[in-house]
Amino acid sequence: MPEAKPVLSRLYAGPFPALEEEMLSRIIGEFGRDPAREHILLVASNELREHLLRRLASRWEGCAAGFSIRTLYDFALRLLKHRGLFPEELPPARYAAALSAAVRETYGERSGDFAEISSTRGFLPALSRTLADLEEGWVGDDSLREAQRRAFTEGRVDKADRWAEWRRLAAAMERKVRALGGMTRRRIFQEAVAGFEQPGYPFRVTLYGFYDFTRLQWTLVDALLASGLLEEVYFPGIFSADGGLSPAFAYAARSWDRLRRAFEGHVIFLEDEASAEIRTTREALFAAGPPPSSPVPVPFSILSAPHEEGEIRLAARTIRRWRDERPGCEILLIARRFAEEAIPLWERIAAEYGIRAAGRTGVPLASVPPVQLLLRMLESGSEDFPRRTVIEILSSPYRRMGGRSTAPPPAPTCGISGPGRGW
Numbered sequence: 001m002p003e004a005k006p007v008l009s010r011l012y013a014g015p016f017p018a019l020e021e022e023m024l025s026r027i028i029g030e031f032g033r034d035p036a037r038e039h040i041l042l043v044a045s046n047e048l049r050e051h052l053l054r055r056l057a058s059r060w061e062g063c064a065a066g067f068s069i070r071t072l073y074d075f076a077l078r079l080l081k082h083r084g085l086f087p088e089e090l091p092p093a094r095y096a097a098a099l100s101a102a103v104r105e106t107y108g109e110r111s112g113d114f115a116e117i118s119s120t121r122g123f124l125p126a127l128s129r130t131l132a133d134l135e136e137g138w139v140g141d142d143s144l145r146e147a148q149r150r151a152f153t154e155g156r157v158d159k160a161d162r163w164a165e166w167r168r169l170a171a172a173m174e175r176k177v178r179a180l181g182g183m184t185r186r187r188i189f190q191e192a193v194a195g196f197e198q199p200g201y202p203f204r205v206t207l208y209g210f211y212d213f214t215r216l217q218w219t220l221v222d223a224l225l226a227s228g229l230l231e232e233v234y235f236p237g238i239f240s241a242d243g244g245l246s247p248a249f250a251y252a253a254r255s256w257d258r259l260r261r262a263f264e265g266h267v268i269f270l271e272d273e274a275s276a277e278i279r280t281t282r283e284a285l286f287a288a289g290p291p292p293s294s295p296v297p298v299p300f301s302i303l304s305a306p307h308e309e310g311e312i313r314l315a316a317r318t319i320r321r322w323r324d325e326r327p328g329c330e331i332l333l334i335a336r337r338f339a340e341e342a343i344p345l346w347e348r349i350a351a352e353y354g355i356r357a358a359g360r361t362g363v364p365l366a367s368v369p370p371v372q373l374l375l376r377m378l379e380s381g382s383e384d385f386p387r388r389t390v391i392e393i394l395s396s397p398y399r400r401m402g403g404r405s406t407a408p409p410p411a412p413t414c415g416i417s418g419p420g421r422g423w
Contacts (some may be wrong), residue, residue, distance in 0.1 A: 014270030
């Protein structure tokens with residue numbers, strides 16, 4: 001029988017390392033506890049999702065069925081699918097087509113403040129970002145109508161006309177997206193929040209890594225808090241001994257106050273086991289006032305360059321200096337992004353500084369000969385098994401990597417039936 005979980009929800013607060021350690025230990029302990037319910041971890045970005053998946057893979061070797069890591073947008077889609085709705089946010093190409101059609105409809109008569117620049121290069125991307133900001137701010141037709149009314153009441157006719165223009169643009173965009181079979185992000189969140197009065201969701205939710213929310217995101221988080229589905233929240237920040245949020249995190253104060261009120265002040269503060277040097281550096285970096293007059297000693301160096309080649313050259317120069325100072329010391333270089341096309345650049349710059357490069361430690365999976373053979377086999381099936389391609393596949397040495405067979409060879413008259421007809 002699955003172990004019952006406590007009803008009391010928990011709010012954890014502290015630096016990211018402490019939050020991550022606590023969250024991973026608790027999440028792993030939940031695997032398989034209740035097979036009838038799905039455990040969903042909500043994170044702020046896909047980058048954080050990939051990071052946590054790698055951390056889980058390094059610490060957990062078993063099966064994690066019934067557990068998923070999602071962004072708030074993916075979770076909104078999951079809510080709608082549970083209710084039998086399958087919304088679709090238009091892919092970039094179709095979204096651009098809908099945006100272009102909405103602009104043509106709005107400015108077809110060349111009226112409006114943006115009419116003269118609506119056909120210039122760069123207008124559509126800028127308009128797309130602005131509409132996305134309006135969606136994240138939960139600004140709909142009601143808000144725009146109220147702004148238009150207020151401007152008209154104040155006698156600012158030009159301002160009222162500008163708000164009316166934004167109303168026409170937003171409404172035209174909504175119609176075009178719906179005509180192409182899609183839904184705007186705001187509409188998706190709106191539909192997801194509207195269904196929280198329906199009980200029976202077979203999952204529980206943990207919120208991790210959010211220090212701020214847009215109004216669009218908060219509508220969903222607020223519904224989660226009221227529904228009882230949200231069991232744990234992990235809020236990143238630096239706190240004083242009495243539990244006060246550091247002034248350096250003033251931008252997250254509103255979200256922190258909202259969550260603390262929602263949990264009625266029941267907060268579990270976590271601390272990481274950082275060294276004294278790291279703590280001193282952290283306090284200096286996140287201090288609210290001006291930096292100290294004397295430099296603060298730090299246990300590491302921060303290197304910066306204006307472009308990628310400069311970063312690689314700076315890293316190579318630093319490694320050369322370290323090797324000269326400590327010849328027997330092992331050096332580990334971790335790159336934030338090391339694309340395939342950057343490998344020749346690293347090899348060339350390393351050679352300039354007399355650093356032996358090991359060459360490529362990995363190659364794209366599709367370039368491995370056995371994988372190439374497998375892809376050709378799949379492609380040949382979709383092309384009705386062309387004769388020349390099949391002969392090349394059968395003659396490949398990578399098709400017989402499992403060892404030699406002791407069975408007698410097939411008869412020379414053996415043929416292939418079915419899709420290989422007509423040989």
